[in-house]
Amino acid sequence: MLYHYLINTVVAGLYAATAYKKTKPGAGFYTFLILFLGLWGGVPLIVPAVVGLLWVGSRNIKEEDPHGTLSELFGALVAYPEPTPPEQPRRAGDFSRVPSVGLRIPKKGAKEAPNTYMGATQYNGANLARLASSGGLFIDEKMDGRYINIIVQGQNVGMVSRSGKPSLISNASLIADSLNISAGIYGGEKDIVIIGEVMLRGYERQEANGIITALVSAASSPKRQETMTERYGESYEDLLGRVHVVLWDVIPANLWKTEQPYKMPYRIRREQLKAAINVAQCRSISFVKSYTLNKEICENLENLKIEIGKIYHNILKEGGEGIIIKSQDTYWRNGTTPDMMKVKPVMEVSLVCADHLADIGPNRNNKYTSLEGDISITMGYPKAPGTIVDVRCNGITDTGSLLHPRIIGVRDDITKADSSAKIWEIWKSVTETAEL
Numbered sequence: 007m008l009y010h011y012l013i014n015t016v017v018a019g020l021y022a023a024t025a026y027k028k029t030k031p032g033a034g035f036y037t038f039l040i041l042f043l044g045l046w047g048g049v050p051l052i053v054p055a056v057v058g059l060l061w062v063g064s065r066n067i068k069e070e071d072p073h074g075t076l077s078e079l080f081g082a083l084v085a086y087p088e089p090t091p092p093e094q095p096r097r098a099g100d101f102s103r104v105p106s107v108g109l110r111i112p113k114k115g116a117k118e119a120p121n122t123y124m125g126a127t128q129y130n131g132a133n134l135a136r137l138a139s140s141g142g143l144f145i146d147e148k149m150d151g152r153y154i155n156i157i158v159q160g161q162n163v164g165m166v167s168r169s170g171k172p173s174l175i176s177n178a179s180l181i182a183d184s185l186n187i188s189a190g191i192y193g194g195e196k197d198i199v200i201i202g203e204v205m206l207r208g209y210e211r212q213e214a215n216g217i218i219t220a221l222v223s224a225a226s227s228p229k230r231q232e233t234m235t236e237r238y239g240e241s242y243e244d245l246l247g248r249v250h251v252v253l254w255d256v257i258p259a260n261l262w263k264t265e266q267p268y269k270m271p272y273r274i275r276r277e278q279l280k281a282a283i284n285v286a287q288c289r290s291i292s293f294v295k296s297y298t299l300n301k302e303i304c305e306n307l308e309n310l311k312i313e314i315g316k317i318y319h320n321i322l323k324e325g326g327e328g329i330i331i332k333s334q335d336t337y338w339r340n341g342t343t344p345d346m347m348k349v350k351p352v353m354e355v356s357l358v359c360a361d362h363l364a365d366i367g368p369n370r371n372n373k374y375t376s377l378e379g380d381i382s383i384t385m386g387y388p389k390a391p392g393t394i395v396d397v398r399c400n401g402i403t404d405t406g407s408l409l410h411p412r413i414i415g416v417r418d419d420i421t422k423a424d425s426s427a428k429i430w431e432i433w434k435s436v437t438e439t440a441e442l
Contacts, residue, residue: 122263122340124201124255124339125168125346127342127431128347128434129347129438130347130434130438131438134314134347138305141304142273142298143304143333144272144332145299146296146329147330148349150203152218152419153202154166154203154251156184157197158184167418169419171418174225174226175249177247177249180291187286189286191256197259199258199262201253203251204249204250211414212414217238220238252291253293257275265339267339272335275338279293314329314331327350328351329349333346348435351439352398354398358376359392360372371386372387376423377422381429394421395417396413397412399411402433406426
């Protein structure tokens with residue numbers, strides 16, 4: 007009798023191991039428990055055992071599509087049946103040199119985060135002192151393009167803005183580069199999100215971001231593609247060829263859009279990404295221009311400010327927008343983090359069109375305000391109420407009036423204007439930047 011029971015236990019364990027590999031890990035344990043009780047308990051437990059096996063079977067069927075649950079999370083994706091589009095055959099690079107660190111699985115029931123990006127705070131001297139005391143820093147060039155999350159799931163590629171809106175750019179080289187980078191992260195076995203900004207070669211920021219928005223809108227509309235030549239003097243295909251993405255971070259897809267941080271130091275994440283980009287020999291993707299300040303430099307705050315100032319002014323001389331100061335050990339998390347600070351020489355804020363005031367000749371006079379409405383400007387810039395725009399100005403008075411404001415473009419990648427508190431924080435940051 008004991009021999010019989012031992013055989014039943016082994017059979018239950020083997021079946022459970024199979025279920026473990028085909029379904030989520032918890033299913034293997036439940037399979038073993040069900041079979042163990044069914045085979046040892048005899049007829050009274052046969053019915054619940056059969057029901058349990060049917061349940062596990064249904065999980066097996068569902069999990070045959072490894073991207074089912076992620077597709078629901080990320081929305082519509084573009085599927086490519088071939089490993090890479092024919093325009094750029096996949097290169098068989100040596101990915102053994104790419105650092106590989108195991109994924110952290112999110113805790114059960116991790117909440118979905120309200121945003122889909124990790125943003126930097128405004129520069130201030132006190133926070134710089136805090137970051138310096140924690141160790142080394144990275145100084146990255148601040149890009150002035152359109153923020154993008156590129157989601158790679160197997161042979162599927164999706165692109166999403168910082169506000170979570172689909173932002174597909176149908177550039178075959180960009181898609182192929184994303185797939186090839188994915189092959190070099192975690193051995194190509196994990197779904198990833200690579201993070202950066204979309205740029206347009208040969209165009210200034212304001213015009214470039216407008217064209218990028220048009221390319222996103224035209225991706226699924228042949229009619230809109232046909233109008234690109236008339237609007238911009240170049241065809242849709244030619245403008246797609248100008249697209250270039252600058253990356254700076256990579257995270258596992260199962261943590262994207264959750265409130266759980268990815269507890270992998272940034273210095274490791276960026277080395278993984280840089281190595282994968284180099285091996286993939288990308289044509290439409292590059293790593294952000296970056297400088298490393300080691301712990302010894304950071305130990306003296308005044309010397310640190312001098313070194314940061316040199317980098318900052320050098321980037322401005324080359325036509326850059328500014329810099330991002332980053333802790334080398336920061337974890338990735340959704341939302342704004344004090345572990346990264348942006349440094350810019352000008353004041354830019356995001357305001358929302360509150361209402362249409364009056365017609366002035368061919369234009370409309372619209373009111374644009376902060377989130378609460380207590381900081382506002384009136385401009386002849388005809389847009390629908392609710393439209394968010396970027397405004398550049400020379401400062402702000404004690405009474406909350408923006409000095410010499412000028413609208414530089416529409417922001418369709420964010421969902422709300424800056425709060426009054428954030429606008430004052432931006433102004434403080436601009437004044438403190440003069441230290442550098």
